[in-house]
Amino acid sequence: AQSVTQPDIHITVSEGASLELRCNYSYGATPYLFWYVQSPGQGLQLLLKYFSGDTLVQGIKGFEAEFKRSQSSFNLRKPSVHWSDAAEYFCAVGEWAYFGNEKLTFGTGTRLTIIP
Amino acid sequence: SQTIHQWPATLVQPVGSPLSLECTVEGTSNPNLYWYRQAAGRGLQLLFYSVGIGQISSEVPQNLSASRPQDRQFILSSKKLLLSDSGFYLCAWSDLIGGLTSTDTQYFGPGTRLTVL
Numbered sequence: 001a002q003s004v005t006q007p008d009i010h011i012t013v014s015e016g017a018s019l020e021l022r023c024n025y026s027y028g029a030t031p032y033l034f035w036y037v038q039s040p041g042q043g044l045q046l047l048l049k050y051f052s053g054d055t056l057v058q059g060i061k062g063f064e065a066e067f068k069r070s071q072s073s074f075n076l077r078k079p080s081v082h083w084s085d086a087a088e089y090f091c092a093v094g095e096w097a098y099f100g101n102e103k104l105t106f107g108t109g110t111r112l113t114i115i116p
Numbered sequence: 117s118q119t120i121h122q123w124p125a126t127l128v129q130p131v132g133s134p135l136s137l138e139c140t141v142e143g144t145s146n147p148n149l150y151w152y153r154q155a156a157g158r159g160l161q162l163l164f165y166s167v168g169i170g171q172i173s174s175e176v177p178q179n180l181s182a183s184r185p186q187d188r189q190f191i192l193s194s195k196k197l198l199l200s201d202s203g204f205y206l207c208a209w210s211d212l213i214g215g216l217t218s219t220d221t222q223y224f225g226p227g228t229r230l231t232v233l
Contacts, residue, residue, distance in 0.1 A: 002161075033220070043122075043206055043224040044160075090159065103175075104222055108159040 002027040002093050013081050014115050018098035021076040021110050023065075023091030032094035033074040034104065035065055039087045050074065061085070083103075086114045119141035122207050122225040131230055135180075136147065136193040137228050139207030147209040149190040151182055152221060154204040166190060202232045 003026045013019050025031055036044040048059025052057050055067040065076045074091060091107045119142045131185060141147055142166040162175045164182035172182050176205045179198050190207060208222040 005140070008221075015126055026197060036224070041185075041223070043226045046223065103162060104160075105162075106160040 003090050004093050004105055005026035006089075006091055006110050007111045009108070010111045010113065012113045012115060013038045015083050019076075019078045019085070019112070020088050021091075023074045023076065023107060023114070024072050025074060025091070025093045026072065026097045027093050027095070031074075032107055033065075033067060033093050034092040034094065035059065035063070035074075035076050036092065036106075037061075037087045038109075040088065044090065047076070054075070061063045081112075081114055083114045083116075086112055088112070118223065120207060120209055120223060120225040122205075122228050125226065125230060126229045127231070129197050129230065131199055131232055132196045134199050135192070135201070135230070137192040137205055137207075137230070139190040139192075139225055140188055141190075141209045144188070144209070144211065146187060147211060148222075149184060150208040150210075151190065151192050152206040152208065153225075154206060154227075156203070157196070160206065164192070195230045199232050201228055204229050 005024045007022055034049045035047040037047050038044045047063050048057045048065055050057045050067045058067050058097045063076055063078050065074055067074050088109045090109045092104045095103045121140050123138055129204045152160040154160050162205055163180060164172055164174055166172050166184045169184050169187055172184060179193050179201060180192060205228045207225040210222045
C-alpha cells in the first residue's frame with residue numbers, strides 16, 4: 001500500500017528566508033505526487049503536481065518541488081517566503097486506477113509559521 | 117469554470133443525532149466525488165468515493181454513509197453521531213478520465229467543521 005511521510009510537524013521560518021518542506025513516499029510503481037496547501041479553516045488548494053517528465057515541477061505562488069526517485073522524495077521549496085505562506089502543507093501520492101478513479105494518500109501535514 | 121460547494125460550513129450536533137452534509141459541483145459532468153475527514157492534528161482520511169450516480173465505495177468501516185442522488189451531488193450522512201465523528205469534512209471532485217495514459221487531479225471544497233458534543 002502506498003504511504004506518505006512528512007517528518008516535520010511544524011516549521012518556523014523568517015519572512016524572506018528560503019523554505020524546504022520534506023515529503024517521502026512509498027509506492028511500488030511510478031507515483032503521482034501532489035502538494036496541497038490549507039489555510040486555517042479552509043479547504044485544500046493544489047500547489048503543484050508531478051505525473052511524469054521533468055522532475056522539477058513549478059507550481060503556483062512561487063513554489064517548486066523536485067521528484068527524486070532514488071530517495072523516494074518530493075520536497076517542496078520556495079526561495080523566499082512571505083507572511084501569507086503561513087498555512088498547513090500536505091503532500092499526497094496518487095494511486096491511479098483504470099477509468100480515472102484516483103485515490104490519494106495524504107501525509108499528516110507540516111504546519112508552517114512565518115515570523116517577521 | 118468548475119466550483120465546488122459544501123454546506124453547512126460549521127455544525128454542532130449532540131451525540132446520537134443524525135447528520136447530513138451536502139456537496140455539489142458546478143461546471144463539470146460526471147465527476148468523481150470524494151469525502152475525506154481530517155481529524156485534529158492528523159492528515160486526511162478518505163471515507164467514500166463515487167464514480168457515478170448511486171455508485172459508492174467505502175474506504176473504511178465507520179458510522180457514516182454516503183449517497184449520490186444526482187450527478188453532481190454527494191451527501192454524507194449518519195443516523196446516530198458519535199463523539200469520534202467530530203472533525204473537518206472535505207468534499208473533492210476530479211474529472212472522470214479513462215485510459216491508461218491519463219490521470220486527474222482532485223479539487224477540494226471549503227469543508228464543513230463538525231463538532232459532536
